[in-house]
Amino acid sequence: MHDILSNATFFGVMVSILSYELGLFIKKKTQSPICNPLLISIIVTIGVLLLLHIDYKSYNAGAQYLSYLLTPATVCLAIPLYEQLSLLVRNVKAILIGIIAGVLASIGSVFGLCLLFGLGHEYYVTLLPKSITTAIGMGVSEELGGIVTITVSVIIITGVIGNIIAETVCKLFRITDPVAKGIAIGSASHAIGTARALEMGEVEGAMSSLAIAVAGLITVAASSIFANLI
Incomplete structure (x- = not known):
């Protein structure tokens, strides 16, 4: 058998x-x-x-x-974003600032915790792409000299935790605006978190889908700058 x-x-x-x-x-x-x-x-x-x-x-x-099926599934996330295109145009500045803040918060938390626990450069760059989608995160980790297998695990764990606690965190901090919810979830917990955002509402799902792509691009650029801090 x-x-x-x-x-x-x-x-x-x-x-x-x-x-x-x-x-x-x-x-x-x-x-x-x-x-x-x-x-x-x-x-x-x-x-x-x-x-x-x-x-x-x-x-x-x-x-x-x-x-x-990952690539076509990711591309399908563009559909709810297209349906909310007018909302995106009206809030473009706030959305971009929110995504940048999310990326900096992610990288900053990794930097701070690595200093706190005395982790070396290899583990630091391994954890840097924890909040972006796996396809991009693997490339970032490999390019910076991280441990790709650990990066994949950390990305999945980050997404699952984000999916579980997203709604609770929004209630705890009284985040009621659907655009803010979507940007926060997508920036922090990529596609797995976006699945939860889609359950919360169309606007949340659309903004979270946008945050996945933009946060991934910003993280690629920011990681190369922050990688040498440890």
């Missing part, structure tokens, strides 16, 4: 999709932000691989096909 599953072409795809469907079911039943479908699917997938003694390479041989 182990050999059959390990060599099955679409075993990774099947496990990933079923795990995520289970996560969606649990989220629907509990209505709890902690029960994030992506987080649940990660835990379940790891559990299945450990239980069946299947290594990551065998799993990824099939799961990699899901990665091909």
Whole structure:
């Protein structure tokens, strides 16, 4: 059975999709932000691989096909942004300032925590792109000499946490403007957070989609400047 599953072409795809469907079911039943479908699917997938003694390479041989859908899925985020184009034009200055502030807050927090915990340059540049989408973050980390595998993990963790606490943070700090919500979520927790923003409203989702792209570009430029601080 182990050999059959390990060599099955679409075993990774099947496990990933079923795990995520289970996560969606649990989220629907509990209505709890902690029960994030992506987080649940990660835990379940790891559990299945450990239980069946299947290594990551065998799993990824099939799961990699899901990665091909990332680009078109990201492009689709342009649709809600296009529908809110007039709102974007009216608030363009505030939006740009908000995204820049989000990027600086992300980089500044990494810089401060690395100094606090005595982390060296390699780990510092590994964590710098934590709040941007994986495709861009991997390139930034590799270019700066970071550990790409850790960067990917940190980006996913950042997104999941952002997805879970986004609405709570907005309520806690009394952020009610949908544009502000979307920019904050997209700048802090990229595409995974944007999934939550889309659930909150069309404007929130559109602004969060915009923040993903702009924050990614700004982070690429800013990281090269801030990389040598540690």
